[in-house]
Amino acid sequence: MQTLVITGASDGIGAELARQLATTHGADATLVLAARQRDALEAVAVQCRQAGARALVVPTDVSDEAQCRALTTEAVRQTGRIDVLINNAGVSAQALFAEVRAEDLGWYERLMRVNLWGSVWCTHAALPQLLATRGRIVAVSSLAGLVGVPGRTAYSASKFAMSGFFEALRAELKPTGVSVTTAYPGVVATRIRHHGYNARGEAAGSSGLKEEGAMSVEECARLILRGMERRQREVVMTTKGKLGRFLKLLAPGLVEKMALAALKDEVKPR
Template sequence: MSAKPSRKVAIVTGSGTGVGAATALQLAGRGWNVVINYSRSATEAQASEAACRAAGADTLLLRADVAQDADCRALATTTMERWGRIDALVNNAGVSVFGAAAGWDALDLEAFQRIYSVNTVGSFQMARACVPHLKASRGCIVNVSSIAGVLGIGSSVPYIASKGALNAMTLHLARTLAPEIRVNAVCPGLITSRWFVDGVGQEAADKLAANYERTAPLGRPSTPEDVADAITWLVEGARTTTGELLMLDSGMHMGARPAR
């Protein structure tokens, strides 16, 4: 194991695209070394790594499926072998099915098990693998959840349920890992990302975004960079914040803004 570097180290799961890539790049630009993790998007993950390197970070590019416990443990072990420390874990990897479009037949046992295995169990397995090292650094965990888990709305029942479970787990871990480790979650609403467009199609995505702009109190959906801003604050600042489920939905959880 190499000597501990002066730069802090973050593992960001699912960081080849979207929110994960934006978060890794923000942390890289703020003086962190980062682990870029992907399971399928190899080309995009390589581009994410290149951007982080250009921002000044030392990086690791690691393929791993967080649904597999051995992969989670390997992520933590390889990170420690490279840098000798882990200061932040961002559990961003996530999957869904779009049941509203596909119908109830898409919501079978296999869909539930896969979504839970990544969104909920995978986040737990990553936390378990990293906790001893995060305790040593008095670090933090940020879970990327969704307003789906708070409001009961979203792409599908399995996704909603998995994010509700992730929120509950966030509160439990915040209690049990204190005072050494802070644990919080961000709960975005609509995010204008490729993942969403791929799920519902461009036409439906455009209609949903336009509706958000008309009705959300702040009048805009989030970008991946907006969510990354909040994650970075929870990682670097927020020294007295733990057990927080931070809503990032332009105020939609309060209801639509009044007509004027």
């Protein structure tokens, strides 16, 4: 029996990761579902149980260190182990840096607490259990964590920070058998950009990115789980993402143009 902890499991990619794990692992898995909204978590838990898995709901705000530690404590209290930790909880933002007023800049720090610190705290708390099971850590970064995306200074900073943290941790953990898989999705069809911050730190309510051709949440979750099962170092999604990474070394100006082209006209810098 394996215990798999998923943060940001109430919606989007995290909820789909839970559903797919429930289907593939069935009664061999206990899924520990964490996010802030209890009702939405309960709805995902019902779907996981219908697929045959055991599912626990642990309401957690990952921007609070004590709640990250309480999540691990609860998972261990109820199941006695942790085999997998998927650091998926995240918030997005769309704002040109020059348009953010000094009095609003606090949301940059709040975003960092969720995307970076939430991952650091959850991973630190779960590490003793993961070492004991020679388990798996997954970090859901973004292509914006490989290439700086205009209008996403806060988000890119948080995802680059995640990438660096988990790359260093992967090397540290190599002798222990614990694997670290960092996923770099491109544009995935979820509501993340609608919930994300605008320049004033309010919910943006719309997406600043061109959404045509977005990857389905099912495909994104499938790729993440395949990388996790194979203990891959990285899962870089989309051809553009794979190309952009190498092109950045050879022709960074071209990559800047590609990043700008991903924005809708109304949010482009002038």
